[in-house]
Amino acid sequence: MQGKTVEKLDRVVVRFAGDSGDGMQLTGSRFTDATAVVGNDLATLPDFPAEIRAPAGTPHGVSAFQIHFASRDILTPGDHPNVLVAMNPAALITNVETLEKGGTVIVNEDGFSDHNLRKAGYESNPLEDGSLDDYQLFRVPMTSMTVRATEGIDEISSRDAARSKNLFALGLVSWMYGRPTEPTVDWIGKKFADTPAIGAANLAAFRAGYNFGETAELLAVHYEIDAAPAPPGTYRNVNGTQALAYGLVAAAIQSGLGLFYASYPITPASELLHSLSRHQRLGVRTVQAEDEIAAVNMALGAAFAGQLGVTATSGPGMDLKAETIGLAVAYELPLVVVDVQRAGPSTGMPTKTEAADLMMALYGRHGESPLPVIAPSTPSDCFDGAIAAARIAVTHRTPVILLTDTFLANSSEPWKLPDVASLPKIDPDFATDPSGFMPYARDANLARPWAIPGTPGLRHRIGGLEKEDGTGNISYAPANHEHMTHLRAERVARVSVPDIEVDDPDGASLLVLGWGSSYGAIQGAARRLRREKGLRVATAHIRHLSPLPANTGEVLRSFKRVLVPEMNMGQLVMVLRAEYLVDCESYTKVDGLPIFTRDMMEVIEPRC
Amino acid sequence: MLSKADFSSDQETRWCPGCGDYAILASVQSFMPELGIPPDRIVFVTGIGCAGRFVYYMDTYGMHGIHGRAPALATGVATSRPDLSVWVVSGDGDALSIGGNHLIHTLRRNVPLKILLFNNQIYGLTKGQYSPTSEQGKVTKSTPFGSQDHPFNPVSLALGAEASFVARTVDTDKAHVAATLKAAAAHQGAALVEIYQNCNVFNDGAFDAVRAKGQREVNQIRLEHGAPVRFGIEGERGVARGAGGRLELVDVADVGEEALIVHDAERADPSLAFELAHLADRPTGPTPIGVFRSVERPVYGEALARELEEARASVGPQQLEELLHSGQTWTVS
Numbered sequence: 001m002q003g004k005t006v007e008k009l010d011r012v013v014v015r016f017a018g019d020s021g022d023g024m025q026l027t028g029s030r031f032t033d034a035t036a037v038v039g040n041d042l043a044t045l046p047d048f049p050a051e052i053r054a055p056a057g058t059p060h061g062v063s064a065f066q067i068h069f070a071s072r073d074i075l076t077p078g079d080h081p082n083v084l085v086a087m088n089p090a091a092l093i094t095n096v097e098t099l100e101k102g103g104t105v106i107v108n109e110d111g112f113s114d115h116n117l118r119k120a121g122y123e124s125n126p127l128e129d130g131s132l133d134d135y136q137l138f139r140v141p142m143t144s145m146t147v148r149a150t151e152g153i154d155e156i157s158s159r160d161a162a163r164s165k166n167l168f169a170l171g172l173v174s175w176m177y178g179r180p181t182e183p184t185v186d187w188i189g190k191k192f193a194d195t196p197a198i199g200a201a202n203l204a205a206f207r208a209g210y211n212f213g214e215t216a217e218l219l220a221v222h223y224e225i226d227a228a229p230a231p232p233g234t235y236r237n238v239n240g241t242q243a244l245a246y247g248l249v250a251a252a253i254q255s256g257l258g259l260f261y262a263s264y265p266i267t268p269a270s271e272l273l274h275s276l277s278r279h280q281r282l283g284v285r286t287v288q289a290e291d292e293i294a295a296v297n298m299a300l301g302a303a304f305a306g307q308l309g310v311t312a313t314s315g316p317g318m319d320l321k322a323e324t325i326g327l328a329v330a331y332e333l334p335l336v337v338v339d340v341q342r343a344g345p346s347t348g349m350p351t352k353t354e355a356a357d358l359m360m361a362l363y364g365r366h367g368e369s370p371l372p373v374i375a376p377s378t379p380s381d382c383f384d385g386a387i388a389a390a391r392i393a394v395t396h397r398t399p400v401i402l403l404t405d406t407f408l409a410n411s412s413e414p415w416k417l418p419d420v421a422s423l424p425k426i427d428p429d430f431a432t433d434p435s436g437f438m439p440y441a442r443d444a445n446l447a448r449p450w451a452i453p454g455t456p457g458l459r460h461r462i463g464g465l466e467k468e469d470g471t472g473n474i475s476y477a478p479a480n481h482e483h484m485t486h487l488r489a490e491r492v493a494r495v496s497v498p499d500i501e502v503d504d505p506d507g508a509s510l511l512v513l514g515w516g517s518s519y520g521a522i523q524g525a526a527r528r529l530r531r532e533k534g535l536r537v538a539t540a541h542i543r544h545l546s547p548l549p550a551n552t553g554e555v556l557r558s559f560k561r562v563l564v565p566e567m568n569m570g571q572l573v574m575v576l577r578a579e580y581l582v583d584c585e586s587y588t589k590v591d592g593l594p595i596f597t598r599d600m601m602e603v604i605e606p607r608c
Numbered sequence: 609m610l611s612k613a614d615f616s617s618d619q620e621t622r623w624c625p626g627c628g629d630y631a632i633l634a635s636v637q638s639f640m641p642e643l644g645i646p647p648d649r650i651v652f653v654t655g656i657g658c659a660g661r662f663v664y665y666m667d668t669y670g671m672h673g674i675h676g677r678a679p680a681l682a683t684g685v686a687t688s689r690p691d692l693s694v695w696v697v698s699g700d701g702d703a704l705s706i707g708g709n710h711l712i713h714t715l716r717r718n719v720p721l722k723i724l725l726f727n728n729q730i731y732g733l734t735k736g737q738y739s740p741t742s743e744q745g746k747v748t749k750s751t752p753f754g755s756q757d758h759p760f761n762p763v764s765l766a767l768g769a770e771a772s773f774v775a776r777t778v779d780t781d782k783a784h785v786a787a788t789l790k791a792a793a794a795h796q797g798a799a800l801v802e803i804y805q806n807c808n809v810f811n812d813g814a815f816d817a818v819r820a821k822g823q824r825e826v827n828q829i830r831l832e833h834g835a836p837v838r839f840g841i842e843g844e845r846g847v848a849r850g851a852g853g854r855l856e857l858v859d860v861a862d863v864g865e866e867a868l869i870v871h872d873a874e875r876a877d878p879s880l881a882f883e884l885a886h887l888a889d890r891p892t893g894p895t896p897i898g899v900f901r902s903v904e905r906p907v908y909g910e911a912l913a914r915e916l917e918e919a920r921a922s923v924g925p926q927q928l929e930e931l932l933h934s935g936q937t938w939t940v941s
Contacts (some may be wrong), residue, residue, distance in 0.1 A: 033936055036938060037936070037938055039938065039940065046926070051860075110670070142760050173836050183936065194921075222930055229938045231940070232939075232940050232941050233939070233940060234933065234937050235937060235939070235940060236932075236935060236936060236937045236938075236939070237936070246715065246932060248930060249928065249931060250928055253924065253925070253927070253928050257915065258688060258920055260684065260687075260688050278932070280912075280916065280919065281932065282918050282919060282923050283916050283917075283919040283920035283923050283928055285687070285688065285909075285912065285913075285916055287681070287683075287687070289713075290680075290709055290710065290713035291709055292676070293677060293710075294683075294710050294713070295680075295682035296711070297673065297680035297681045297683075297710075298680050298681070298684035299684060300681060300684060300687075301653070301671070301680070301681035301682060301683060301684025301685040302684035302685065302687070302688045303684070304669075304681075304684070304685060305651075305684065305689045305692070306688075306689070307686065308689045323674050325676060327673065327674050330739065331671075417932050417937070418932070419932065420925045420929045420932070421925065423654065423928075439754065444809065453648070453649065453650075453651045453669035453685070453689065453692050454648060454649050454689065454691060454692060455647075455648065456648050457648070458648075459647060459648060459667055459668055459669050459670075460669065460670070461617070461663050461664050461666075461669075461670035461671070461672065462670070462671055462672065463663070463664070463671065463672025463673075464672060464673070464674055471843050473619070473620075474664065488741050511713075512643055513679075552837075594663045603917070605805040607629045
């Protein structure tokens with residue numbers, strides 16, 4: 001590295017962008033793994049189109065992966081990239097505006113043909129017309145250098161070789177930020193064990209990119225980012241989908257129940273089906289049902305039979321499952337329904353995030369049909385959220401809705417692995433005693449017995465028709481329905497949830513109260529405003545949306561102003577105003593993107 | 609020894625007086641002891657409609673589901689608990705209209721369920737609209753000028769959905785109902801039994817041709833595996849392959865007994881069963897009843913259930929620990 005300057009940075013945001021066939025998600029996830037090994041804190045955001053292969057070279061076919069990594073604790077994938085890697089003009093035109101002023105643009109010069117420029121909508125070549133003067137532009141002929149680097153590998157056409165150009169980009173950026181090469185080299189070896197020629201081409205491309213950085217005159221500086229201080233422990237990188245899958249498996253093991261997971265493919269929830277279907281050896285059964293309604297009914301049937309019944313979907317699927325979730329409310333059986341929220345209405349934007357299903361989760365069934373609702377706040381929190389959902393479902397004999405979103409599902413962060421021995425046990429407490437058995441008898445939580453088929457002497461029938469409390473016999477008696485309606489509400493109210501914890505180091509008059517995946521942006525903004533501007537701002541997060549924590553009203557009333565940021569048109573704020581008669585303010589964002597730290601800083605600062 | 613009383617719940621039956629459901633219920637309760645399965649290991653699952661109430665009258669485990677979804681609920685039960693005998697009771701609206709999708713997929717998967725489809729060719733519980741099995745031109749409350757819909761033939765639909773067992777019987781024919789249910793129960797996999805069921809309030813007499821005394825003797829074509837297909841009071845009529853290759857109703861005296869087709873319910877290809885299903889598009893004349901098709905094919909989830917059971921027996925904290933640590937980890941000390 002003779003002649004190269006090393007600069008220390010405390011945080012960097014890199015965005016890889018290319019055509020959806022260019023392998024940008026793969027490039028990003030390899031870079032993430034190498035970053036995790038260094039010990040940086042990190043957060044990632046994949047951003048890809050719904051189309052599997054949109055027409056090549058067009059703006060709507062652009063797929064991007066953003067990673068924020070730092071030598072300190074960070075909470076979000078970053079608002080504005082410092083570095084943009086653009087593999088073609090479409091990637092540049094769709095991403096350059098988010099880049100920080102003065103930021104670095106690294107382009108694959110070979111991708112900027114007249115044809116590609118036209119497809120992206122450029123009238124002149126931005127590499128030459130001065131439109132990128134505000135940025136540091138590096139033009140690297142990645143495709144041709146990759147092809148040259150792979151010459152001499154037998155059985156590789158130049159077309160196949162050119163496909164490895166994403167590994168060239170990965171190698172180059174890995175050099176720029178001092179990422180170790182071993183994790184990527186090892187990964188290539190394993191991934192292409194059966195196709196050694198393609199493996200060799202990828203390895204050659206990766207090394208060529210790395211060496212280009214080291215030797216070429218073009219890049220004069222490379223950077224170091226120290227490891228972030230973190231509590232001792234074993235860590236892994238995890239996205240919300242993986243964490244949720246692990247949480248469900250953990251809940252099954254901790255309860256001794258079989259995990260029965262039925263779902264119908266839908267973006268972005270399908271990833272959970274893929275993830276869980278790999279764990280048959282752990283006793284996990286996955287069923288790809290014929291439709292959303294079948295999926296939730298299968299899970300509910302399995303619950304009746306004594307399994308941990310789980311289904312997952314995204315918005316449109318939730319609409320379809322609503323009637324069955326209401327049936328589960330009437331059955332009073334454990335059921336976990338995961339809604340990976342996405343932008344709506346209708347098909348909306350399947351790969352874009354939103355958190356606008358809160359009202360549906362709380363109230364989106366006919367009749368009075370209450371149930372517990374939980375929303376994890378970070379990718380790794382999906383693990384704990386899944387266990388909490390299963391525990392409440394099983395011990396309270398109720399369907400539980402777990403609200404995540406596209407951002408949480410796809411975003412990743414380092415996760416300190418929990419001590420398995422410390423995870424809570426979940427007792428299914430199956431009924432076995434026939435003496436005086438009544439299917440709708442009540443325990444202290446007003447939960448009824450879970451008497452599974454095959455148990456001698458506990459035969460009973462359940463249904464969606466209103467039933468007499470205790471006996472479970474069909475009843476249309478006015479007083480009984482009144483009683484049962486209140487009882488079902490009380491059953492949810494008796495779920496014990498932790499109090500809201502307020503972070504208020506300076507005695508602020510403003511509370512920013514969030515839920516779901518806005519956690520990172522709210523915390524990040526509050527920290528920066530406190531640190532950089534000395535502002536006083538308090539923060540809190542609601543994880544249990546139903547029942548709400550017992551101290552919610554008290555917390556709301558102890559601040560002069562309460563701001564509730566949401567990725568919807570103001571759903572939690574409506575609940576809080578209605579329930580507690582507190583004049584909370586709303587901040588809404590519904591552009592399909594997560595709430596960014598900068599968004600939060602802009603709305604918090606004038607209110608402090 | 610189990611008896612009918614062991615399968616009868618304490619709930620008062622509330623179908624209309626004279627409803628065909630009473631006869632079916634009595635037959636099922638009487639037949640159940642023959643299975644030799646304790647009622648604690650039997651689960652009935654129903655949907656919405658008059659047939660949906662069936663579950664409350666059986667003293668077994670039971671789930672009354674929502675409209676059309678009983679096969680899906682039952683799939684959850686049966687696939688996770690192969691030790692249970694799971695029965696679905698549905699109607700023509702429940703199974704063929706709102707729940708049509710679940711029915712065909714349950715049949716193609718060959719989920720080990722016994723599905724009793726009470727076909728009365730009318731919506732009874734909602735007080736008399738036409739159903740997906742009502743004849744074209746049917747005048748009902750919702751079709752005052754006659755229905756324009758072409759009806760389903762449930763046996764044909766089930767065969768088209770790759771069902772491994774398909775049968776048809778008639779509500780009041782106690783012996784035939786019992787024999788048909790027994791064959792369905794013995795079948796490994798999904799079994800669909802269409803039961804012609806008279807709705808004496810909204811569609812009385814729809815099945816008189818095969819149900820009423822004086823007509824049924826003439827019109828029931830009782831299918832028996834391995835036997836020539838003949839019918840009529842003296843067995844004087846039969847089914848033979850005509851000149852164009854189609855099945856035809858014939859007088860045995862005209863064609864000779866050797867010309868009659870021999871029923872083969874176990875034939876791998878469903879074409880004969882399909883032809884028999886279309887001998888009568890409507891149950892208004894000679895109509896086949898009995899087992900149309902009964903073939904073996906892999907039962908959904910059975911092998912997997914055993915594997916999962918074994919896997920679960922040996923899964924504990926250590927396996928969870930390994931799962932969480934799978935993939936790339938790093939340690940901060």
